[in-house]
Amino acid sequence: MQDPQNVLYRIVSLERFHECTADEARTTASADAVHTAAAVDGTYETDGANATDGAKRFVLEYDSSGSFREELYYDTFDAALSRKGLCLTENSRSMNLRDGSTDAVVASAARRHQHKNRKSGKHTEQDVKKSMPTSMRHCGAQNLPDVLRKHIEGLMDGRVLLALGAYARREQNYKLLNEDGKIISRGTFIEIAKRKTASEKNSGKNTVGPEIAVPGIQPPGEDTECEICRFLTAEPLKGYEKASSEAFSEATADGALQLVKPSAGAAENGRKTGSSKEDTPFTRIQELIGFRGKLYTAKPPFYILPRQTLGESFRHICLTLLKVMRQNDEGVEFSLDPEFLHDFRVSVRKTRSAISQISGVLSKKEKKYWSRRFKEIGDITTPVRDADVFLLQEERFSGQFPQHDLSLFFSFLRERRHRDQKELRSYLQSEAYRKLVEEWQERLRDRNNRFNGKHERSRTGKWAGSIIRKKLKRVLSDGEKIRKHAESASDKAFHTLRKDCKKLRYTITFFHEILNPSLAGPLISQLKSLQDLLGEYNDLSVQTRILQDFTNHHCPETHEGLQVSQASGALIEFLGERRQMLRSSFSKEFKHFSSKKNRKHWKKLFSQLRPADTLNSGDTEEGAKGAADSKGDRKGDRKAGGKVDGEVRA
Amino acid sequence: MKAAAFYSIKGGVGKTAASVNFAYLAAEDGYRTLLCDLDPQGASSYYFKVKPKTKHNSQRIIKGGKKLFKSIRESDYPGLDIIPSDLSFRQLDIELSEKKNSQERLAKSLSTFKDDYDLIILDCPPNITLLSENILEAADYLLVPMIPTVLSKMTLEKLLKQLKHMDIDTAKVYTFFAMADYRKRLHKEVIQDQSDDDHSFASIIPYSSVVEKMGLHRAPLHDFAPSSRAAAAYKELWSEMKAVMWK
Numbered sequence: 001m002q003d004p005q006n007v008l009y010r011i012v013s014l015e016r017f018h019e020c021t022a023d024e025a026r027t028t029a030s031a032d033a034v035h036t037a038a039a040v041d042g043t044y045e046t047d048g049a050n051a052t053d054g055a056k057r058f059v060l061e062y063d064s065s066g067s068f069r070e071e072l073y074y075d076t077f078d079a080a081l082s083r084k085g086l087c088l089t090e091n092s093r094s095m096n097l098r099d100g101s102t103d104a105v106v107a108s109a110a111r112r113h114q115h116k117n118r119k120s121g122k123h124t125e126q127d128v129k130k131s132m133p134t135s136m137r138h139c140g141a142q143n144l145p146d147v148l149r150k151h152i153e154g155l156m157d158g159r160v161l162l163a164l165g166a167y168a169r170r171e172q173n174y175k176l177l178n179e180d181g182k183i184i185s186r187g188t189f190i191e192i193a194k195r196k197t198a199s200e201k202n203s204g205k206n207t208v209g210p211e212i213a214v215p216g217i218q219p220p221g222e223d224t225e226c227e228i229c230r231f232l233t234a235e236p237l238k239g240y241e242k243a244s245s246e247a248f249s250e251a252t253a254d255g256a257l258q259l260v261k262p263s264a265g266a267a268e269n270g271r272k273t274g275s276s277k278e279d280t281p282f283t284r285i286q287e288l289i290g291f292r293g294k295l296y297t298a299k300p301p302f303y304i305l306p307r308q309t310l311g312e313s314f315r316h317i318c319l320t321l322l323k324v325m326r327q328n329d330e331g332v333e334f335s336l337d338p339e340f341l342h343d344f345r346v347s348v349r350k351t352r353s354a355i356s357q358i359s360g361v362l363s364k365k366e367k368k369y370w371s372r373r374f375k376e377i378g379d380i381t382t383p384v385r386d387a388d389v390f391l392l393q394e395e396r397f398s399g400q401f402p403q404h405d406l407s408l409f410f411s412f413l414r415e416r417r418h419r420d421q422k423e424l425r426s427y428l429q430s431e432a433y434r435k436l437v438e439e440w441q442e443r444l445r446d447r448n449n450r451f452n453g454k455h456e457r458s459r460t461g462k463w464a465g466s467i468i469r470k471k472l473k474r475v476l477s478d479g480e481k482i483r484k485h486a487e488s489a490s491d492k493a494f495h496t497l498r499k500d501c502k503k504l505r506y507t508i509t510f511f512h513e514i515l516n517p518s519l520a521g522p523l524i525s526q527l528k529s530l531q532d533l534l535g536e537y538n539d540l541s542v543q544t545r546i547l548q549d550f551t552n553h554h555c556p557e558t559h560e561g562l563q564v565s566q567a568s569g570a571l572i573e574f575l576g577e578r579r580q581m582l583r584s585s586f587s588k589e590f591k592h593f594s595s596k597k598n599r600k601h602w603k604k605l606f607s608q609l610r611p612a613d614t615l616n617s618g619d620t621e622e623g624a625k626g627a628a629d630s631k632g633d634r635k636g637d638r639k640a641g642g643k644v645d646g647e648v649r650a
Numbered sequence: 651m652k653a654a655a656f657y658s659i660k661g662g663v664g665k666t667a668a669s670v671n672f673a674y675l676a677a678e679d680g681y682r683t684l685l686c687d688l689d690p691q692g693a694s695s696y697y698f699k700v701k702p703k704t705k706h707n708s709q710r711i712i713k714g715g716k717k718l719f720k721s722i723r724e725s726d727y728p729g730l731d732i733i734p735s736d737l738s739f740r741q742l743d744i745e746l747s748e749k750k751n752s753q754e755r756l757a758k759s760l761s762t763f764k765d766d767y768d769l770i771i772l773d774c775p776p777n778i779t780l781l782s783e784n785i786l787e788a789a790d791y792l793l794v795p796m797i798p799t800v801l802s803k804m805t806l807e808k809l810l811k812q813l814k815h816m817d818i819d820t821a822k823v824y825t826f827f828a829m830a831d832y833r834k835r836l837h838k839e840v841i842q843d844q845s846d847d848d849h850s851f852a853s854i855i856p857y858s859s860v861v862e863k864m865g866l867h868r869a870p871l872h873d874f875a876p877s878s879r880a881a882a883a884y885k886e887l888w889s890e891m892k893a894v895m896w897k
Binding site: 180181182183237238239240 | 698699700701703721722723724725726731868
């Protein structure tokens with residue numbers, strides 16, 4: 001059996017709702033010829049005088065109690081909830097997850113009482129209200145009430161929720177009665193307005209809103225005028241859907257309420273701004289807190305054109321990566337969630353890759369200089385990330401060895417992470433980091449200051465294939481060496497191959513737009529699967545090293561220490577077994593990756609690069625010559641005519 | 651899902667008042683409840699201010715299936731839905747007689763709701779007809795209101811006889827006294843006489859003018875007179891019924 005649907009309207013005519021509180025209803029109604037007030041407070045009654053013939057009478061009865069609350073709006077840094085059309089808000093009483101398009105509550109949890117009455121020891125309503133300004137500015141999934149957690153933890157993907165802004169929400173429930181006095185619909189009047197929280201008003205400081213700059217959000221200024229928006233939800237009772245809809249149509253015709261569907265707002269907005277967003281409480285909340293719609297993404301597309309010069313593409317790729325780096329550095333500084341550091345590190349690594357792989361753009365000297373500077377940033381973040389990876393698996397490892405108590409080890413790890421994070425934070429706040437970023441940005445933006453590399457002015461389309469091919473060749477040759485001696489290959493060899501794969505993946509990402517997507521897609525997914533294996537292998541090696549370091553140097557020589565040492569021993573053994581398993585499965589995985597069929601695919605991918613369609617023959621010849629001249633690529637490019645397989649095998 | 655029918659061969663014994671008030675109490679207790687008004691007079695529909703959507707509800711009742719959901723209307727009280735009666739219900743007997751397995755049509759139709767409701771209350775018209783036979787067959791519990799008079803006892807005996815004739819287990823019959831006036835010696839005696847019966851509920855609904863006012867308020871007793879003596883009696887009786895239905 002289907003339940004009736006919640007219907008959402010936007011109220012166009014503003015006066016009615018504003019004046020429809022229980023106390024004011026009578027005054028308004030008596031002054032209005034269209035409506036006559038019923039004897040009950042807060043009731044409007046149509047008499048159909050102005051309506052079309054045959055219109056039925058209905059009564060709108062307001063509940064005497066309404067609510068007016070300050071609310072906080074939450075989402076993750078990458079707006080994971082908003083992307084799914086979900087709206088998470090919190091007021092002094094509850095935390096609510098709503099469906100953005102209908103405003104219907106998906107899940108709701110009463111707020112945890114944070115303050116107790118000192119004398120009675122009881123939680124009072126006043127106390128709960130007091131706790132509003134101190135409401136959390138960020139919150140991890142583990143701190144969410146279960147009823148909400150189960151809905152959004154999966155979407156959050158390890159990120160924290162940030163309080164993105166405050167607004168006010170006024171609600172008043174109503175009933176719609178037919179001529180028999182039967183309820184045909186229930187619903188709520190909603191008013192969304194700009195609001196400073198009480199603490200903001202008292203202190204004059206911004207106490208709500210994110211601690212860090214969030215992409216896509218630009219808090220409105222003090223003086224920004226924001227229209228108060230009113231909405232109405234209608235929940236028709238079963239069997240009264242048509243009657244309810246007719247009643248609202250009549251009310252609109254009658255002038256009692258001017259209602260439009262949210263999609264009408266979309267059309268209106270579309271005319272104004274070109275957006276097609278529906279007009280709902282959710283979109284209005286986002287508007288009030290300064291949501292500009294350009295959401296954060298960890299993997300922004302580079303939009304490289306084949307005809308662009310390699311130097312221009314390099315500038316563009318590096319500037320895009322720098323933007324991601326800058327977007328995350330504040331989150332890394334505050335250590336809000338491990339994803340900030342992850343994305344920060346990826347953008348640093350990609351930048352290093354661009355510097356080293358897009359060869360022929362930077363001069364040798366400059367290449368060396370920037371590689372060293374970015375390596376420094378990468379190195380300083382490594383200990384924290386290693387600890388994060390281990391700590392994220394704390395629950396799993398503790399569950400794996402219930403007989404051993406690993407808590408002492410994980411406390412040690414947490415302490416060490418805290419120390420390393422402090423160091424990282426002070427680096428990010430340092431003049432050195434600031435200068436590095438500024439200097440890099442300046443270098444990339446200043447188009448008059450050429451890079452002086454050999455191929456800076458060559459067309460990207462000609463080079464992309466050669467750059468990717470060079471990395472593929474390396475992966476295939478290094479991988480093949482390991483495959484032949486998978487059991488005896490060193491950890492270092494695995495690590496090197498892992499780095500090779502990353503570089504290959506990054507170069508593919510840089511020039512993604514130039515590649516044929518239907519060919520690149522399957523190859524990327526196979527590369528990803530190989531990377532997953534190598535990534536896990538590397539994590540296990542790092543974790544083993546951390547455990548060994550702890551057991552040898554930091555484990556206390558007490559009875560407890562001995563027990564923890566035994567536990568770490570067991571864990572090291574477990575990690576070793578898992579590594580062995582991965583070694584065994586490497587051969588199969590790599591064989592698949594380097595199969596004849598795949599090599600053919602790669603070949604096809606390189607032969608179908610888009611520039612072939614866009615470049616003229618003169619360009620192509622010049623490109624082939626340029627490629628042949630390029631140091632280190634000479635051999636590869638000579639054979640690029642179709643002998644990738646043979647060359648790699650040799 | 652349980653189906654409970656308030657049934658009596660005799661009219662004016664408080665079937666509708668009982669159906670309306672017990673449906674309300676069941677829903678208030680958290681049972682997903684459907685009140686099915688089978689009486690063409692439509693009194694219980696009137697009490698809940700519900701009018702039928704179409705004039706052909708009888709056809710839907712007989713046919714069952716998903717279309718029957720279209721006849722459902724939600725009451726003002728959470729968890730309580732109603733299939734209102736309309737004048738087409740007068741022809742239920744004729745329509746039933748034209749069908750195969752005419753005695754079991756209602757049972758089959760009600761099985762449509764087995765996942766949607768915990769309790770279906772049937773408000774039945776008086777007398778013995780083909781519709782009544784359907785009700786006797788479909789109901790898990792036959793709840794018979796009785797005014798404490800000799801005539802009521804006689805009609806109960808007739809009902810039991812009919813059930814035996816139809817080969818239906820008489821154990822599903824439970825009786826209770828309604829409209830009892832303790833000032834009358836006869837009422838007292840009849841109640842006394844029945845007290846040993848296992849299938850007779852101990853709680854008694856007193857005669858009360860407030861019950862008659864339900865028609866005025868068009869609402870269950872507990873909505874407008876929750877602290878009245880009659881409301882308390884319905885509540886006690888509901889507790890007994892609950893104990894029997896969900897042992």
